[in-house]
C-alpha cells in the first residue's frame with residue numbers, strides 16, 4: 001500500500017526534505033510520496049488534525065513548530081524528551097510518536113569521518129533550538145567541556161544550565177566578548193543563523209589550528225564565510241548539508257525500518273543546492 005509523508009513548517013517552500021526523501025523512494029522503488037505542507041504559527045492543532053484525517057504515515061517538523069509539536073504527541077523517544085523538541089513523527093493508526101533526529105544527524109559526520117568527541121573542548125556559537133540538540137549530542141559523546149557563545153547572553157546561560165544538568169561541563173559568554181584567542185578549542189560549531197545571508201564569520205580565525213574541526217550547520221549557502229576561513233587555516237571542515245542528510249537518513253530509518261540510501265539522498269541534495 002502506498003504511504004505518504006510530509007514536512008510541516010512556515011516558510012516551507014524552500015525545504016530540501018521533499019527532494020531528499022523522494023530520491024530515497026526512487027532509489028529503493030518504494031511506493032511513497034513526500035509533500036511540503038505549510039502550517040502557519042498558531043494553526044498547528046488544526047494542521048495536525050488534517051494530517052491525521054489523510055492518514056499521513058509520518059512527518060518532519062521544522063521552524064516554528066519544533067517545540068509546540070511536543071503537545072500533540074502521544075509518545076516520545078528519549079532524545080525527543082531530553083531535548084524538548086521534535087523534528088520527526090511517526091503515525092501508527094492515529095498514535096503519534098515523536099523523535100528528535102537533529103542530535104544523531106549532527107553526530108553522524110563525526111561517526112562517518114571517525115572523529116572522536118570524547119574529552120574534547122568545544123566552542124558552540126548559538127543557543128537556539130538546534131544548539132540544544134547539539135549540546136545533548138556532545139553530552140552523549142562525553143566531550144570534556146563546552147563554551148556556549150551567543151549574541152543574547154541570557155539564552156547562552158539557559159543552555160549552559162541544560163548542559164550542566166545533563167553532565168556536560170560548560171560556561172557561557174557573548175560572541176562579542178569571545179576575543180581572538182581560540183586556540184584551546186578542538187571543535188568549533190556555528191549553530192547561529194549567521195551565514196544564511198552570506199554574512200561574514202562571527203569569530204576570528206587568527207588562532208585556529210589545522211587540527212581543529214570547524215563545523216557550520218548552516219547549509220545554504222554550502223560554503224559559508226565561516227567554513228572558508230576554516231579551510232584557509234587547513235582545519236577539517238564539516239558542512240551543514242552533512243547534518244541535514246544525517247537527520248533525514250535517521251528519519252527515513254524510523255519510518256521505513258530499513259537503512260537509508262545515503263548516497264542517493266546526498267546526490268539529490270547536492271544537485272539541489
Ligand SMILES: NC(=O)c1ccc[n+]([C@@H]2O[C@H](COP(=O)([O-])OP(=O)(O)OC[C@H]3O[C@@H](n4cnc5c(N)ncnc54)[C@H](OP(=O)(O)O)[C@@H]3O)[C@@H](O)[C@H]2O)c1
Pocket residue numbers: 063102105125126127128129130131150151152155191192193194196217218219240241243244245247
Ligand atoms: N544542517 C541542519 O540540518 C540544520 C538543522 C537545524 C538548523 N539548522 C540551521 O541552524 C540555524 C539555527 O537554527 P535554530 O533552529 O537553532 O534557530 P533559532 O532557534 O531561531 O536560533 C537562532 C540562533 O542564531 C542566533 N542569531 C540569529 N541571528 C543572529 C545575528 N544576526 N547575530 C548573532 N546571532 C544571531 C540567535 O541568537 P539570539 O539568541 O541572540 O537571538 C540564536 O542563537 C539556522 O540557520 C538553521 O537553518 C541547520
